[in-house]
Amino acid sequence: MSKHNGASAEPIRTAITNDDGIDLSIIELLFFAYRDFTSDPDHILAGYGFGRAHHRVLHFVNRMPGLTVAELLDVLQITKQSLARVLKQLIDTGHIVQLQGPRDRRQRELYPTAKGRELALALARPQSRRIHAALENAQPAERQGIESFLKAMVNPEWRVQIDNLPANTRGKSHGDE
Amino acid sequence: MSKHNGASAEPIRTAITNDDGIDLSIIELLFFAYRDFTSDPDHILAGYGFGRAHHRVLHFVNRMPGLTVAELLDVLQITKQSLARVLKQLIDTGHIVQLQGPRDRRQRELYPTAKGRELALALARPQSRRIHAALENAQPAERQGIESFLKAMVNPEWRVQIDNLPANTRGKSHGDE
DNA sequence: AATTTATGTCAGCCATGTTGACATATTTTG
DNA sequence: CAAAATATGTCAACATGGCTGACATAAATT
16 A cells, blocks of 8 residues: 555566466467468568458468358358458459359359469468478477477367368368269 | 359369478468467457457566566557557556656556456466367477477567566566666 | 248448557656 | 657547348258
8 A cells, every 4th residue: 555546456566477387488489479470471461452361261262162151151260241341352353253053053162263372372382481491400200299289279179170171181172072 | 264254263173282382281270279279368358348459468567567668569569559448448447557667757667456467367377278288298398399389480580579578587577677 | 832041231330450640748968 | 957859648530350230132942
């Protein structure tokens, strides 16, 4: 009560540290690493008038060509109204095309164009370079440990999303045909 | 030209894969891992009417008690107008207090209150638990490999931000006194 | 024929970032 | 001491990208 303001909540002058039983090192490393990891594509996107939302859509359409709008909503976990805005822009700018679903003509299958493919690769390239540099003097086992850790950080019920991506299923198309 | 629309950009039906020379595995693992990593505190914050912006402010004030507004802006890399809104809320709700700087009375040193400390720990705890679970059967060397990788993902010029945090400097206050 | 489903769209709200301009108190400088 | 620079606060306007709710359309299913 030697303090001077009416509310007079006492300031705590000591820092939270690892001694509090919290793994602060990795919490903060993830924060800073992810921030810089996303800064690469963010810069490129700004030049197109696009944002991170466009990046995510473009990425998954390139990774799962022919996926439907509903499937994309599942992966991104956003509402269709949110998707609509960025998807419309990507279609208007010729990065993505919609084809009527062959089985169910209500569905719209989403495919990248050559332009969309190029942009997706241009966005992924600096991220890949950063990863490559960060793994420069890493043993194969170390890389394996990092992948295992990151996958274990994902909620178990969503790990299928990762397993279903074509890089991990050796060229299998995402669809059921 | 068997397609039907005027723009008629050809759909690409193959997926981008690791064969394109891109490290898609880790790119996507980072995306999914970070999404779920942040979902824990996001849920708690929603109950307070707070967002991720509040989390970041609260976290660094708890990690560097007594830092000034300008220092916080440096760490967060946002504008003071952006900070003003969330900081005001955190002060109004009694999570953070401002003290006039002792050396320079223009400065406002930011400190957590007991309430703010508790919330910061409550937000960090599930993240720490998730990390702990993900490292369950990891060797110490594996953990070291993960930390090295994450740090190497950060832009070199900003790695000092990590080194200056008290967990990594063994209790040293961030200030110069 | 009626219902359900997949998609699109309109309108409005909220959170969090931005820029620019200006006010105030305080410190530093000439 | 007066002037300039600095630290902070605040006002206004704007952009992005989420959200909800409501409703329209076409196609598939019942």
